[in-house]
Amino acid sequence: MTKEKRFSICFGIVGLYDILLGGAFLLFFRNIYKALDITLPNHPGYIFVPALFLICGGLAEFMIAKNPLRNTDLAIVRLIMKLSFAGAIAYCALEYGVPIVFMIVAAISVLSVMKSFLFLGWAYAEKKRR
Numbered sequence: 001m002t003k004e005k006r007f008s009i010c011f012g013i014v015g016l017y018d019i020l021l022g023g024a025f026l027l028f029f030r031n032i033y034k035a036l037d038i039t040l041p042n043h044p045g046y047i048f049v050p051a052l053f054l055i056c057g058g059l060a061e062f063m064i065a066k067n068p069l070r071n072t073d074l075a076i077v078r079l080i081m082k083l084s085f086a087g088a089i090a091y092c093a094l095e096y097g098v099p100i101v102f103m104i105v106a107a108i109s110v111l112s113v114m115k116s117f118l119f120l121g122w123a124y125a126e127k128k129r130r
Contacts, residue, residue: 022054
């Protein structure tokens, strides 16, 4: 299996994860928050917007997976989005405290960030080679 194919599979897995996570929060946020004993925000928009952003990000991961070398710019955008999310959670955890579930999701985002850095390093070298 080529490196491009391996990265394609990784982007597909992250895309599926993001879509399932966003979809779960979009459709079942009340049940999820209740099960985790987290107080609901005062308006469902505070859940819908990030859930829909997750779904859109997952779709972007699928676009990258379809043709990784053509979509390096999109991979950079996704990297920045994942870093922003993980950074915001880390800051809030230190400053205010956050439920553990958000720390777990942020840790998974960091894994995706590492994947993206590895991919971009390989992609730029591969583009030079071609």
